[in-house]
Amino acid sequence: MEMVGKIACFVLLCMVVVEPNGGHTCCGQVQSGLAPCLPYLQCRGPLGSCCGGVKGLLGAARTPVDRKTACTCLKSAANAITGTNIGKVAGLPSACGVNIPYKISPSTDCSRVQ
Numbered sequence: 001m002e003m004v005g006k007i008a009c010f011v012l013l014c015m016v017v018v019e020p021n022g023g024h025t026c027c028g029q030v031q032s033g034l035a036p037c038l039p040y041l042q043c044r045g046p047l048g049s050c051c052g053g054v055k056g057l058l059g060a061a062r063t064p065v066d067r068k069t070a071c072t073c074l075k076s077a078a079n080a081i082t083g084t085n086i087g088k089v090a091g092l093p094s095a096c097g098v099n100i101p102y103k104i105s106p107s108t109d110c111s112r113v114q
Helices: 002-017 027-041 050-060 064-080 086-095
Strands: none
Touching (some): 027 050, 027 064, 027 086, 050 086, 064 086
């Protein structure tokens, strides 16, 4: 139940932080796209259907603004959800066979993402 509360707070935070332009990737899209990844990222299950969400987010983040927003949301999610294995988070693009232009890490400077 605690996890559901944290996810709900994260989604609410994302709604407040994201630009009002509906054409850009938002934290809600990032969160829902990566929801199937939580068991894998918390070492509680297999990769499963996670890669479909990862590939969908990659396709949706077409502009530099979208990529910066997605980076910020990924970084926030990695820090907000307890029990997440940061190594698995960083290795998620490779595990799914995709290439993103930045490292998913708490130390990533999303303002530099192009």
